[in-house]
Amino acid sequence: MTTTRLSARAALASVTDAGSFTELPAPRRESPADGPLTWAGYDDSRARATERTGERESVVTGTARIGGREATLISFEFGFLGGSLGQRTGDRLEAAYAHARAHRLPLVSLIATGGSRMQEGMLALTQLQRVARQCVLTRAAGLPQLAVLRDPTTGGGWATLGAGADVVLALPGAQIGFAGSRVRPADADPAAYCAEGQYAAGHVDAVVPPAEIAGTLADWLRVLTAPRPAGPVEPPAALAGVAPPHTGWDAVRQARHPDRPHAEAYLDAYFDLRLPLSGDRAGGTDPGMLCGFGLREGRPVAYAAQCGTATRPAGYRTAARVIRLADRLGVPVLTLVDTPGAANDAAAEHAGAGAAIADTFAAVAAAAVPVTTLLIGEGGSGGALALAAPGNTWVTPDSYFSVIAPELAAAILKRPPSAAPATADQLRIRPQDLVSLGLARGIVPSAAPSPRSGPADG
Numbered sequence: 001m002t003t004t005r006l007s008a009r010a011a012l013a014s015v016t017d018a019g020s021f022t023e024l025p026a027p028r029r030e031s032p033a034d035g036p037l038t039w040a041g042y043d044d045s046r047a048r049a050t051e052r053t054g055e056r057e058s059v060v061t062g063t064a065r066i067g068g069r070e071a072t073l074i075s076f077e078f079g080f081l082g083g084s085l086g087q088r089t090g091d092r093l094e095a096a097y098a099h100a101r102a103h104r105l106p107l108v109s110l111i112a113t114g115g116s117r118m119q120e121g122m123l124a125l126t127q128l129q130r131v132a133r134q135c136v137l138t139r140a141a142g143l144p145q146l147a148v149l150r151d152p153t154t155g156g157g158w159a160t161l162g163a164g165a166d167v168v169l170a171l172p173g174a175q176i177g178f179a180g181s182r183v184r185p186a187d188a189d190p191a192a193y194c195a196e197g198q199y200a201a202g203h204v205d206a207v208v209p210p211a212e213i214a215g216t217l218a219d220w221l222r223v224l225t226a227p228r229p230a231g232p233v234e235p236p237a238a239l240a241g242v243a244p245p246h247t248g249w250d251a252v253r254q255a256r257h258p259d260r261p262h263a264e265a266y267l268d269a270y271f272d273l274r275l276p277l278s279g280d281r282a283g284g285t286d287p288g289m290l291c292g293f294g295l296r297e298g299r300p301v302a303y304a305a306q307c308g309t310a311t312r313p314a315g316y317r318t319a320a321r322v323i324r325l326a327d328r329l330g331v332p333v334l335t336l337v338d339t340p341g342a343a344n345d346a347a348a349e350h351a352g353a354g355a356a357i358a359d360t361f362a363a364v365a366a367a368a369v370p371v372t373t374l375l376i377g378e379g380g381s382g383g384a385l386a387l388a389a390p391g392n393t394w395v396t397p398d399s400y401f402s403v404i405a406p407e408l409a410a411a412i413l414k415r416p417p418s419a420a421p422a423t424a425d426q427l428r429i430r431p432q433d434l435v436s437l438g439l440a441r442g443i444v445p446s447a448a449p450s451p452r453s454g455p456a457d458g
Contacts, residue, residue, distance in 0.1 A: 335374075
């Protein structure tokens, strides 16, 4: 697949297993000459589009295998009236969603559309409501929806099938935006309307080179259709070969050590395959929060992992988004806690830090799937606690959890900076303190040779 405008069937062929595509029958619809608005020349335009593309509508729907796994597919034909949505398009889309639900199949959309069809007026625009309804029903059925944004993906197609998908992939350089090129302001920044700009703004999960789209879709289907674990997942093993600290201040120093393993190392060691999700779908990203889904021993696990930096509102919103998606799909969750605290600068407050943290607390609290947490470094106050699973939090030997940083606690208590170590002891923030207080289930063993079997409770 390339950013050039492939036909609907060529796009399908580029991502599906050879010979596996079976087209779904198109629902029949009778309409008056020149359509519901009797738009002069509409029938002629449709006839020319059919002659040019070989298609009778702007979408092709069917089932196929991607990487050996069956899925329902929707592929837009941009050469047919700009891939626009009309009543017949809505009929086909609705039927494809219904087929996915009836056969418990994931739904993959290959989108290339300029929006709603003018020749059908408001009747065309209301197809977006039909699509939105089908999207909601498919979510409620616990089935994943994946979208590949081709060039262009604009208007209602972006605002329903595209942005409404669970996993949103885009081709490099693809034009993406609610406003098409002919209707946006003349002085608009073009970077805001491309795949890379939408990714930077947190609206796209990944920009994938054309040669990798088929493999990426296959990986996602492999993860999202894998058998679910029966209960909570085990926490990762500790990666640093250190003993639990003697004092509270030792705990702080170990957690802040520059060579301590961080989230990416833990995730790489834990997962056999890991697929990232990026962005909060509200205009922001946080590189200090890694989120996505992966496979561990053949079973899917969702993850949200702090990377040791102050977590920004976009990071919390992304984590909450992934936890809710995992809950809907029945996939257990692993969270890795490691932050000195939530970002507290003016930009974070303007971006809704409090609301974002509250939403993360709520996502964890509401999850029906089991959530497992491992504290791998600093546990700084509520900004860290938001990701922690009540009753199923584990700790590494080189970690600490505190209601407030010891230095700040000393300052608030009007103690000199030299009193921070003693204050750390008073706060009882060591890993073993967290276990004895009932805040953690245990200290996980090391990943060194001949590890103990299962998390330790010391």
